[in-house]
Amino acid sequence: MAKHYWLMKSEPEEFSIDDLQRVGSEPWSGVRNYQARNFMRDEMKPGDGVLFYHSNATPPGIAGIARVDGEPYADPTQFDPESDYFDPKSSPENPRWQLVNLRFERKLKRLITLDEIKQHAEALGDFALLRRGNRLSVMPVEKAQWNYLLNLE
DNA sequence: GCCAACGTTGGC
DNA sequence: GCCAACGTTGGC
Numbered sequence: 531m532a533k534h535y536w537l538m539k540s541e542p543e544e545f546s547i548d549d550l551q552r553v554g555s556e557p558w559s560g561v562r563n564y565q566a567r568n569f570m571r572d573e574m575k576p577g578d579g580v581l582f583y584h585s586n587a588t589p590p591g592i593a594g595i596a597r598v599d600g601e602p603y604a605d606p607t608q609f610d611p612e613s614d615y616f617d618p619k620s621s622p623e624n625p626r627w628q629l630v631n632l633r634f635e636r637k638l639k640r641l642i643t644l645d646e647i648k649q650h651a652e653a654l655g656d657f658a659l660l661r662r663g664n665r666l667s668v669m670p671v672e673k674a675q676w677n678y679l680l681n682l683e
Numbered sequence: 684g685c686c687a688a689c690g691t692t693g694g695c
Numbered sequence: 696g697c698c699a700a701c702g703t704t705g706g707c
């Protein structure tokens with residue numbers, strides 16, 4: 531079974547790499563985009579590597595590494611009328627949204643900024659993060675891209 | 684705060 | 696099924 535690599539965005543004011551370090555493992559609730567869900571539901575395996583990206587930050591960039599912690603399961607917030615992520619069209623019998631837990635692995639020695647990543651666009655090849663207008667919060671990363679990015683650290 | 688990009692919704 | 700309106704993302 532091929533191991534996969536990912537990049538997942540989080541706004542550090544909401545949930546940062548330091549928050550992940552503090553709690554150890556965190557259910558990645560609230561993803562309400564089908565493409566992102568499909569990656570989590572269909573392709574993520576326990577132990578997959580995750581680049582933890584700080585979006586809407588100054589500056590934005592890759593802040594740390596996490597691991598997929600366990601198998602995908604139904605996002606409980608979709609059934610909670612009190613939650614911002616409540617989805618009245620979903621039900622426990624037929625859940626619409628799946629998530630995985632992320633486990634903290636380590637912070638990078640330094641932030642690898644979006645600006646710096648852009649400078650390596652040619653070497654990285656087709657990288658989802660750099661595609662024009664990309665807003666996906668969960669995206670695949672090739673093993674070669676993973677290695678290349680971490681060599682910048 | 685602005686705004687381009689783009690996903691979703693809902694009327695028809 | 697089309698597509699205009701609307702909401703969100705996220706860099707700047």
